[in-house]
Amino acid sequence: MNIGEKLKKARQEKNMKLRDVADATNLSISYISDIENGNSTPPVDTLTSLCRALDLSIYSVLAEPEDMRLMEKHISAELYELIRDFNEWDERDQDELITYLRVKKTARDERNTL
Structure with a gap:
């Protein structure tokens, strides 16, 4: 799962609309949609802002599932x-x-x- 897919999944699990995330981050709905659909890769500061709005750690968005299991184990x-x-x-x-x-x-x- 790529970064955009993880962000979209988190947004949907929190029952948030693109507008909610846009309001929380001051980013445009179309830009957030582009990120979620893999058409744009956000810079770190934008990713940080999105993660905060979605109550996610950046590591959880960037890490592969195997990395997360190893991290949790240690x-x-x-x-x-x-x-x-x-x-x-x-x-x-x-x-x-x-x-x-x-x-x-x-x-x-x-x-x-x-």
Whole structure:
């Protein structure tokens, strides 16, 4: 399933119309329709906006089903619980967590190369 199909499925499951998503994102109905039908690929900021409107994580839209199963298997229940509403966080808090995780990854990578 491609990005547009995942977005469309999520919209329909939430009983939202294209107009609802357009109002929430300030995007045109025709542009959202083009994305859903695979005629356009949204840039990251647009995808972020669409995911927020649909209460989805960007990862769930970008990941393949196998990736999701692997992720679910390896993430502890506590961590999942802590970040499951990540896309509802204020942007500054999201950026802070992402920055922290990048710094930790860099430190781990450096330790592993020694």
